[in-house]
Amino acid sequence: MTPASAFSNTRASYLAMALLLTLLCGVSLFVGTADLPWAGNWLDREALKILLISRLPRTAAAVLTGSSMAVAGIIMQLLVRNRFVEPGTTGTTEAAMLGLLLVTLLAPSTPIFLKMVIAAISALIGMGGFLLLARRLPPSQPLLVPLVGLIYGGIIGAGVIFIAYQADMLQYLAVWMSGEFSGVLAGRYELLWLAGAMAVLAYFAADQFTIAGLGKSAGVSLGLNYGQVMALGLLTVSMVTALVVVTIGMVPFVGLVVPNIVSRFMGDNLRANLPIVAGLGGILVLASDIIGRVVRFPYEIPAGTIFGVFGATIFLWLLLSRPARAS
Amino acid sequence: MISIRDVNHNIGSARILKDINLDIPRAGATAIIGPNGAGKSTLLNLVARLQPLQTGSISIDGQDVGKTPTAQIAKALAIVSQQNFVASRLRVRDLVGFGRWPHHRGRMGPEDHEAVDQALAAFDLLSFQSRFLDELSGGQQQRAFVAMGFAQGTDWLLLDEPLNNLDMFHARALMKRVHGVSRSGAAGGRQVLMVVHEINYVAAWADHVVALREGEVALQGAPEEILTSAALSGLYEMDIQVSEHQGRPLVLHHV
Ligand SMILES: Nc1ncnc2c1ncn2[C@@H]1O[C@H](COP(=O)(O)OP(=O)(O)OP(=O)(O)O)[C@@H](O)[C@H]1O
Ligand SMILES: [Mg+2]
Numbered sequence: 252m253t254p255a256s257a258f259s260n261t262r263a264s265y266l267a268m269a270l271l272l273t274l275l276c277g278v279s280l281f282v283g284t285a286d287l288p289w290a291g292n293w294l295d296r297e298a299l300k301i302l303l304i305s306r307l308p309r310t311a312a313a314v315l316t317g318s319s320m321a322v323a324g325i326i327m328q329l330l331v332r333n334r335f336v337e338p339g340t341t342g343t344t345e346a347a348m349l350g351l352l353l354v355t356l357l358a359p360s361t362p363i364f365l366k367m368v369i370a371a372i373s374a375l376i377g378m379g380g381f382l383l384l385a386r387r388l389p390p391s392q393p394l395l396v397p398l399v400g401l402i403y404g405g406i407i408g409a410g411v412i413f414i415a416y417q418a419d420m421l422q423y424l425a426v427w428m429s430g431e432f433s434g435v436l437a438g439r440y441e442l443l444w445l446a447g448a449m450a451v452l453a454y455f456a457a458d459q460f461t462i463a464g465l466g467k468s469a470g471v472s473l474g475l476n477y478g479q480v481m482a483l484g485l486l487t488v489s490m491v492t493a494l495v496v497v498t499i500g501m502v503p504f505v506g507l508v509v510p511n512i513v514s515r516f517m518g519d520n521l522r523a524n525l526p527i528v529a530g531l532g533g534i535l536v537l538a539s540d541i542i543g544r545v546v547r548f549p550y551e552i553p554a555g556t557i558f559g560v561f562g563a564t565i566f567l568w569l570l571l572s573r574p575a576r577a578s
Numbered sequence: 579m580i581s582i583r584d585v586n587h588n589i590g591s592a593r594i595l596k597d598i599n600l601d602i603p604r605a606g607a608t609a610i611i612g613p614n615g616a617g618k619s620t621l622l623n624l625v626a627r628l629q630p631l632q633t634g635s636i637s638i639d640g641q642d643v644g645k646t647p648t649a650q651i652a653k654a655l656a657i658v659s660q661q662n663f664v665a666s667r668l669r670v671r672d673l674v675g676f677g678r679w680p681h682h683r684g685r686m687g688p689e690d691h692e693a694v695d696q697a698l699a700a701f702d703l704l705s706f707q708s709r710f711l712d713e714l715s716g717g718q719q720q721r722a723f724v725a726m727g728f729a730q731g732t733d734w735l736l737l738d739e740p741l742n743n744l745d746m747f748h749a750r751a752l753m754k755r756v757h758g759v760s761r762s763g764a765a766g767g768r769q770v771l772m773v774v775h776e777i778n779y780v781a782a783w784a785d786h787v788v789a790l791r792e793g794e795v796a797l798q799g800a801p802e803e804i805l806t807s808a809a810l811s812g813l814y815e816m817d818i819q820v821s822e823h824q825g826r827p828l829v830l831h832h833v
């Protein structure tokens with residue numbers, strides 16, 4: 252393959268991704284419990300209201316969640332230099348929940364934005380702790396990193412459950428842990444745009460993240476400001492995690508599965524990759540939400556559950572089949 | 579010139595480098611030789627600011643390594659480390675392209691693409707340029723990392739055992755290339771400082787030799803002075819014969 256054809260392949264994937272996303276958004280707008288009444292050839296007032304208050308926000312929320320979490324996943328993988336980590340498997344999500352739980356417990360009337368900030372700070376500390384742990388692990392044992400992450404997250408998670416149990420707040424945890432879009436209405440999801448903005452911001456530092464993924468020596472040799480990149484990455488991942496936990500609830504595996512699929516076909520050069528990672532994240536989460544709406548119509552299954560099932564399967568397949576390819 | 583002044587390096591109570599005072603002249607290609615564990619990589623890493631300096635000072639053509647902004651050093655000096663483990667999947671061309679990052683810090687310009695093309699061609703990588711690194715053999719990967727260092731286009735190039743994993747064809751080609759770039763171009767060519775174990779490559783291609791042993795500079799000078807039977811036998815604590823081939827030393831260490 253020549254560089255030129257690699258380039259046109261990238262362009263073709265961007266185009267395919269955009270088409271598929273638009274198509275799914277269209278489907279998402281017209282699938283749901285309430286039928287959209289038609290007046291002649293055009294939607295009537297009532298339908299427009301459903302569309303603007305419920306369907307459009309719900310669709311946007313699913314896409315924003317999927318995209319930003321996929322981006323958070325790949326950034327974390329580059330910073331840790333390990334394919335098998337994401338916020339949900341390294342204690343970051345649990346730390347965000349811990350912050351959120353404590354603030355809900357101690358100051359229940361705190362405005363949502365402030366709660367999100369506290370959850371983000373808590374997530375930042377949790378992720379920082381994991382990075383310190385991961386640094387001590389031998390790079391020759393890549394599977395040790397996610398294992399330690401799971402244990403670390405498990406410990407924080409156990410603390411969260413203990414506090415929630417004592418305070419009789421377990422039902423909150425259930426909401427934060429299972430990503431679900433049925434409750435999304437205009438006015439209750441807009442914080443997610445901030446997560447989307449963080450993902451866009453990350454694109455401007457795409458080269459820096461890719462270089463950080465080459466390792467510390469390569470980074471220093473190329474004159475990369477390692478601390479700055481680390482800080483930006485930490486900020487992006489913890490903000491996105493906190494925002495998603497606060498508004499939608501955790502959607503497991505997105506940050507793990509999506510970057511791994513994309514990496515498989517396109518590699519890890521973030522400059523070319525990031526739009527695909529974000530697009531595919533949005534597509535898969537939105538598709539999960541749509542499937543959740545139709546399989547047991549008129550009841551709904553949370554998108555997080557659907558994605559969990561498919562995500563785990565895809566991930567196993569990725570783990571077990573190595574790519575065979577020659578040019 | 580790289581000047582190293584009063585450099586000590588300790589890990590715990592182990593003294594890895596002891597009072598190193600050394601000037602690397604702008605002589606073309608300088609080879610560092612010495613037994614395993616002598617401190618060659620440590621010294622190279624200190625010069626390239628990959629490890630923090632504990633005592634003393636190092637300057638590259640007058641720029642103090644400890645005080646000059648790292649982005650500025652990246653335009654004056656490149657290093658290809660002994661161990662290059664990369665977890666992410668990059669295409670060879672993209673990897674080599676990142677060697678140009680210190681110069682553009684954004685999008686590659688035409689001169690960057692040209693430098694990448696040259697580096698790919700120089701290390702016989704054109705036919706693999708669209709492959710992912712993890713789809714290459716060990717020697718091909720090694721060449722890709724060296725090409726990345728070359729593409730960085732710096733006045734100083736530090737190579738830590740660049741011949742690792744290379745077959746004799748590519749090993750000789752690499753040394754020829756190093757020799758070539760240290761002579762061509764403006765301002766007397768680019769300076770190369772490299773750790774090499776294969777002593778006959780040093781004999782054939784190096785302009786200056788520094789020998790380290792147990793954290794100290796044991797010998798330094800022209801290849802003909804250093805690569806003698808007495809000096810090498812002492813350095814490596816083994817019996818080494820040196821003969822001559824086309825006016826250059828030929829070291830017989832394998833029998
Ligand atoms: N992290 C560490 N902890 C303790 N000792 C270390 C550490 N890293 C290196 N050393 C020691 O420092 C000494 C110098 O190591 P260095 O890598 O500089 O050797 P070298 O001359 O490059 O050897 P080689 O030819 O094998 O590459 C060695 O004795 C090594 O055991
Ligand atoms: Mg070494």
